[in-house]
């Protein structure tokens with residue numbers, strides 16, 4: 001399931017930036033394409049796909065630095081009963 | 090004629106208005122409470138108290154807030170329709186709703202439980218008008234990168250120093266949502282108008298949205314507790330602004346469609362009455378061509394903002410780009426067709442208190458606010474390089 005989470009996040013990022021090849025561990029801020037539009041889209045994508053609202057205290061750079069760290073944020077916060085496939089689309 | 094009946098800007102609005110929760114009720118509110126006085130208060134450069142009170146009674150300020158927060162729980166698609174109707178009557182009133190919506194959205198979306206309890210009731214019923222403070226004398230389009238207003242933490246206190254300008258509703262606001270530069274990035278604060286060091290200086294005589302009660306807001310050593318900080322201190326700051334501007338753009342897109350519809354209504358009426366060479370203007374092919382383009386662009390712009398609203402209601406991340414596209418299209422078309430509407434009205438379109446002259450002036454503003462057309466043009470191109478998720 002954790003892998004599935006990573007895959008969904010990876011797919012979302014590469015849908016926005018098809019030309020970048022990133023691994024789950026690459027620092028996406030270092031690639032220089034993060035702007036506030038993309039940050040907002042990413043947060044909306046996470047909240048919708050995994051069915052939770054990201055608490056303010058989790059909105060820190062380090063939590064969004066890599067696909068792996070975003071997936072960890074998701075795993076920490078998503079409701080236990082909701083899996084990605086059940087989340088509202 | 091498209092000119093509205095004359096009345097005093099302070100004329101009391103007598104009938105208590107019905108709740109505004111959809112296009113139909115917004116249309117009735119606009120036709121009863123806004124259109125009859127819009128040209129007069131545009132000239133006066135201020136909003137009549139009676140209209141502000143009627144808006145509160147109708148629940149017009151933030152109907153998208155959930156019922157438990159004092160709103161009516163209307164969808165963003167419906168909010169767009171309501172703002173279109175208000176914009177058809179008066180862009181100044183719509184612009185006050187725009188900034189108030191942005192502040193209300195921000196408190197609801199990012200506020201702590203205490204911040205919501207403290208501010209949402211007054212935002213919902215309009216007793217606490219909200220204004221958004223981003224722009225400064227030296228920064229507009231470049232606001233996030235070149236803000237000079239600073240927020241410095243001194244012990245448990247934040248101290249704000251700087252000047253914000255072009256603040257719509259600044260003369261009325263009881264709550265300012267202020268963006269300032271802190272050591273960790275751009276941060277948002279909820280600043281009560283009565284806080285020590287907040288000084289409001291009215292701006293008169295704007296080209297458009299003249300009754301938008303604009304102000305320059307000076308922040309002179311404004312000391313605030315940690316309860317004034319809205320949202321996180323870093324990362325989300327730019328995102329919070331993006332989220333707030335996104336709501337503003339939906340409102341401006343819808344309001345621009347309101348201007349377009351008002352131009353159509355005015356031109357349809359005027360070209361039916363006005364005769365040239367023995368025939369009504371409406372029978373002249375060049376006039377018909379202009380009105381055809383107006384009708385077509387209005388229909389397209391309406392679909393664009395409704396789609397943006399639909400995506401917002403579905404929490405779909407595509408809404409941000411869709412809203413930019415809607416705002417860019419609707420505002421540029423409003424400016425183009427309001428220009429045509431004045432042309433079609435000839436000298437009558439240039440007369441004092443001409444409604445189409447007001448649409449023309451207001452439409453120009455729509456191309457500048459919530460990210461100018463050029464800023465949208467720089468960003469929307471990104472959509473070409475995406476693939477479906």
Ligand SMILES: Cc1cc2nc3c(=O)[nH]c(=O)nc-3n(C[C@H](O)[C@H](O)[C@H](O)COP(=O)(O)OP(=O)(O)OC[C@H]3O[C@@H](n4cnc5c(N)ncnc54)[C@H](O)[C@@H]3O)c2cc1C
Nearest residue numbers: 221222223224228229230255256257454457458459461463
């Ligand atoms: C009626 C009215 C109400 C307003 N209300 C508010 C409010 O409530 N709160 C608030 O914070 N602000 C408000 N504003 C300010 C508004 O947000 C700014 O005017 C807007 O962001 C543009 O900034 P600017 O005026 O400083 O123009 P500038 O940023 O100085 O731009 C000047 C011109 O250069 C263009 N330009 C800028 N950058 C680029 C680029 N990279 N490439 C090409 N062209 C570029 C712009 O599009 C514009 O045409 C209001 C403005 C008006 C007119």
